[in-house]
Amino acid sequence: MGAEEIGALLRGARCAARLTQAQVGQATGYSASAVSRIESGKLRLDCPTLLKFAAFLRIAPEALRASAVPGMTNVATVAIGCRSVEEDEVRRRELLTGVAATGATAVVGARPAAAAEPVDLDVALFRLPQAEPMPMPRLIRQISAARRDYCSTQYTRLGQTLPGLIASATATRDASTGRAREEADLALARSYVLAAELATKQHSDAAWVAADRALAAARCSGIPVAVGEASRQLAIAMRRSGRSTAAVHLLAKEAGDLDASRDHTGAVRITLLLTGAYSAATGRDRPTALSLLEEAEQEAERHPAVPGLFTVEATRTQVDAYRISVLNALGTPDEAVRVARRLNVDRMPTAERRARAWTDVARMWNALGDGKQTFAALRRVEREAPQEVRRPSLRALTSGLLYGPTRIEGVHDFAARTGALAG
Structure with missing residues (x-):
């Protein structure tokens, strides 16, 4: 290792x-x-x-x-x-x-795993169940259902579904030829993208494996949109391992290969630019981060929202949400307050994206030392996505409020029901 x-x-x-x-x-x-x-x-x-x-x-x-x-x-x-x-x-x-x-x-932990715990993707991705090929329309419906689970933050159910879905997509791809094989590769890439996104949520190193496999399948499909989104997942895994500069370079290259004039490829290009901006910010490269943000914002204004395109929407609202996360990562949360006040989170189309936006707002207020505003944002995360607020990073944020110098009404109960209360 x-x-x-x-x-x-x-x-x-x-x-x-x-x-x-x-x-x-x-x-x-x-x-x-x-x-x-x-x-x-x-x-x-x-x-x-x-x-x-x-x-x-x-x-x-x-x-x-x-x-x-x-x-x-x-x-x-x-x-x-x-x-x-x-x-x-x-x-x-x-x-x-x-x-x-x-x-x-x-x-x-020392306690045995409960029946409702998420599937361990680190193991599942290497021990896929046996599966038979299935008709492409049925496979696409199952992938769409899995995507809806991710967007609605049903992570436990998604984790239980993904190994079988990936196995079915693999079997379908292996049994196909010609154009049908390319379509199956695209389906397989989308399955692995979901696995990478879930693994990232779980702070699991399986994100590396899933993203790499997604990119391999996407390249075989020949679909630029799939290649771009799989590359985005790989860059996220790189960034989380401390390789922000390499992540930015990968994202910039893939964004440059996409046609910005077309709606679908242009929308994926925007998501690559946004992820690149945050990656640069985590490496404290302020000029690059802000430059990529501005480019994404300009392109978002020229493209209509593309519904159903993977799990991130290329909209002005999404750009604002990323701007808050970028400014947090750069250590200047005070600059994000104005953005947070104009951000209309309710316009974001999925529970996962709304919860992510409120998470960034919570981190902003926490960095500014405002515990009450932090807690208010965390409660909005819980309202949107109960499973999201139990993630380790958010439990740590809740623990900081619970054991911090300021007593905030309701934090103790919140910590107890979200798993942040020790013992």
Whole structure:
């Protein structure tokens, strides 16, 4: 397993345990800044120290023996002393693991997994069930239903559906030829895009695998829209591993390959620019982030909204929501207040997008030290998407309000029902 993957695993376990970097550092003999570098893959650990971190975060030792998957696009792995040099592909696939957000007890917790926990995509993507080919109209209907589950934040049901859906799409593709095979590749790409998006929600390293497979299928389909959206998912996985600059370069290249004059390809191009802006912001590249935002805004004004295009809408409202997240990432949340006040979240077409927008508003107010406004935004997230507010990052935000210096009425009950209250 590479340093970046190990960092992502440690970060996911820490978030699931609702610990700060300072708390982890105090327990392991490191500073908070050192823990930050470890989680971003910039500081490698020797084997004994890594095991010390794993013991404190309650990560199963076998999770640390996972190695990078061969063929994964743009993954730079860094060897460490804990794994053997030669492992066959079957072994790699069996051991690929990560932290699965609300299902993090599979790695972090000691309690057995409950029946309603999300499927662990890290395992499911390598152990797909047996499936038979199906008629293309039926496959498309099932993919559309899965997309609706994602957009309505029915993540548990989506996780249970996706392995079988991907297996069916794979079997259909393998049994097809010619134009029918290209259509099946497009269906397979869309299935893997949903898997990548769900894995990202779950803070799971399976997002790398799903995005890579989505891009491979999309390129075989020859559909530029599919290639663009799969590339976007791969760039998100890269960014979350601390490789913001590489993510921006990938997004810029893919955006440049799309025809901006056509509605569908132009809409995907806008989503690539928005994701590129946020990726640049996480790398604190303010000029690039703002430049990409402005370009996306100008193009959004020239294109009508394209309904049903994957899971992100290329609209002016969406641009405003991304602008808040970009300004948060750049460390200037005060500049986002004006944008937040004009943002009409109710105009966003899906519960997932509305919840994401309210999440960015909550983070803005939290960074500005306004606990009451933060809590108000978190309650809007819950209203839109109850499963969304149980994600590790939002539970951590809730815990900060619960144990912060200001008492806010209703936070304790909110923390209890969303899983942010320890014990």
